[in-house]
Amino acid sequence: MPMNSLRRLASGLAQVAASLRHGHSWRWLAYGVAVGLAAGLAACAYFVLIEWLQAFFLQRLAGLGLPHPAGEHLFTMEPGAYRPWLVPVFTSLAGLVTGFFIQRYAPESVTAGTDGTDATTLAFHRQGGLVRARVPLVRGLSSILTISTGGSAGREGPIAQIGGGIGSWLAVRFKLSARERRLLLLAGAAGGMGAIFRAPLGGALTAVEVIYREDFEAEAILPAVMSSVTAYSVFTFFFGSEHILAAPAFQFSDPRELIFYAVLALVCSGAAYGFIGTFRACKTRLFAPVRERLGIMWTLGLGGLLAGLTGALFPPALSGGYGWIEMAILGQVPTLMLVAMVLGKTLSTSLTIGSGMSGGMFAPALFVGGLSGGVVGRLAHDFWPSIAPQPGSYVLVGMAAFFSGIAKAPIGPLVMVCELSRGYGLLAPLMLSSALCIALCRKVSLYDNQVETKFDSPAHAADATVNLLERERVEGRFVRCIPAVLETGSTLKVIADLMRHSEARSIPVRGPDGQLCGLLDIHKARSLVFQQELFELVVANDLMDPLYYVTPDEDLYSALEKFVQSGCAQLPVLAEPDPGAELLGVLNRRAVFQAYAGGISRVRRQQEQGLGD
CATH class of the missing domain: 3.10.580.10 (CBS-domain)
Incomplete structure (x- = not known):
């Protein structure tokens, strides 16, 4: 009897293995799980390092009492004496160390794009899905230094690059084709984003659509979703499934309120032009000439110094800023302070990422968009409380609309906000505001390596020849x-x-x-x-x-x-x-x-x- 059971088990396993070898969908599900497991574990280690070092540098040594979102207060340390002057010291040293390692081991990453997400997009379109293993490693570790010392940057871009690097590495080990390698690259990026943001569907959709302005990579959806769900499961196994932000379950009920959400789209679009314009000016007019004269290391040191001085004078501009976003959702930030935080975050992010320091633009974009929307929500509530009873909902809608406009990603951010707000109560204003922002922000783009559609991608130009002969x-x-x-x-x-x-x-x-x-x-x-x-x-x-x-x-x-x-x-x-x-x-x-x-x-x-x- 036991022998018969073992034979049946062996036969079943053989059939599964055969189906994975010959079944297209089963094979991609298996690849998605493998990439998701690795990306999820990488996201866990990345999250712990940033949270501990940030508590040590900013709370213990500098004595800053920055707010933490409900889902991310991992470490608590006894605050030291109030020494904000230490912040520019920390960020300058982080910039110098980052610059040294990037100049020595990954100099090509300086011109690879806006952040890790953009570098992944470049690898997809122009590098056949190949990522040198040292690049995501160097960029990932240096982003930990940047964010934990107070640099205005997010975790989503670096972890997307790390996850994409894992997918590319596994594809090489599996001896997959260039097309399959590109798909695993996106699956790894989706796993990293879905885990670190705790939004599996939004992470997967953002990864497959952010590489184009007016298209998305349909072939990558299956492995991206599987990778994102797996990575999310690994992450929540260690840290729980609580959302990053403590957002109430907002509901949209009055059609007249759509007028205010249309105004929100106008305000977020104006903020987007200012955000992108400031970032481009800092990157090309300030830091590019400095890099030509002094080199990468000293340029990043200067960027760290300027960003640190901005953060020391105005602490809401430090790091990712999710705690401030949560306070804005809960109505705990005055209107004028919201405006000041939008301006401060725009400048600090432009100095941090524009100089070439490691970090993502996703979190700063959500910060600026959310607080821009919060300004509209507070004013609408102050003057028409019966029509706009929930000003915090404008923060969430502003986050999605702003990022959709500058990243040309209409679906992923919308789904992420629905996951954050625990339902689809804000679906109508989210769709309206995101569509208007995309239309109004046609002339600006956050990412350098996006292409319009598949027909404009060098990757698919090669695929066109393959498809004809296949x-x-x-x-x-x-x-x-x-x-x-x-x-x-x-x-x-x-x-x-x-x-x-x-x-x-x-x-x-x-x-x-x-x-x-x-x-x-x-x-x-x-x-x-x-x-x-x-x-x-x-x-x-x-x-x-x-x-x-x-x-x-x-x-x-x-x-x-x-x-x-x-x-x-x-x-x-x-x-x-x-x-x-x-x-x-x-x-x-x-x-x-x-x-x-x-x-x-x-x-x-x-x-x-x-x-x-």
Whole structure:
């Protein structure tokens, strides 16, 4: 009985393994789980390090009593004496240390984009999903220093880059294709974001849509969702499932209030232009010339000093600022203070990230957008309390609308806020404000490496060629014949006679066991056939190259890869993927080119017909 059970278990496991190898969806689910586990553990370690170091530097040493959101107060330390002057010291040292390691180990990351999310976007579009392992490691560790010492930056960008790096690394170890590597890159980024923000669906959707301005990566949804859910589960296993912000369950009920949410979109759009404009000015006009003169390390040291001075004079501008956002949601921040915090955070973030220090733009964007919305909510409530009874809801809507506008991501941030607000009570104002912000912010963008659509992505430009050839099989393109075959011992005289009586350009060579073992390229033998003294000395085994062949079921893209690898103009077609299988004919390289040209013509005709319609 136990033996029968073991046999059934072994059989079941074998079937599962086979389904994972051959089933597309099952395979991606497995990849998503693997990436999510690694990204979730990385997010846990990242979160603990930032929380402990932040409590040590800002609370214990500098004596600052910064507010903490309900879901993130992990460590409590006895506050030391009030020494705000230590903050610029900490941030300057963090900038110098960060600059040293980036200059030494990852200098290319300085110009890779706005933050870790943008660097991941660059890797997706232009690097085939490849990320050097040291880059996310250096950037991740340096972002811990930046945020914990008070630099105005968020955790979502770095953890997205770390998760994307994990996905890329695993894809290389699994020997996946470039397309699959890009998908695992996004799955890793989704896992990191879903875990650190505790919003699994919002994290997954943001990762697949933020790489485009007007599109999203549909193929990545399955592994991204699986990775995000897995990473979220790992994270909440250690830290609980409480949301970051203690937000009441707001409900939208009065249609007249949509007028105020439209005004919120206008205010958030104005704040977005100011936020992006200040950041670009600091990055290109202030720090870029300094970096050319002094180098990366001293530029980051200067950025840390300026950001630290801003934070010492105005503490709400320090670090991520989720505690202040929660206070604004709960109505504990005066209107004028909200305005001051928007301006202070904009400047501090521009100095921190604009100089090249590590950190994300996601949290500062939520801060500026949320508090901009909070200003509208407070004023609307003060003058029309019956129409706008819940000013805190404007903070949540402002967060989503602002980020949607500057990141061109309409769905992910909206879903994140719904997850934060414990329901879809604010769905209508969220949709209205986000749509208006996207329309009003057409001329600004947070991320440098976004492209408009898939048609503008270099990654998918290559995929277009692949897709055209993957649609056709060798079956309909090869020449059915009985091609000449040489034996390994066939002499150069036999080869010369065959060349005179055959138009073959690549001749298969059969070994003593009756199986094909190589290909002889006619061009390689052509220079020898006039040397009769070699006719009995040189044999096919001396001239042949490794064996390449195709089968009728293979697609033409696979055949094209084999033509490129072999350098041959013809490949033998075998009935089965076995060197001893029946030889059916030959596939000419020209047939593959003709198939591609025909596919391009069909696509163009379809486009012209679509335009005509």
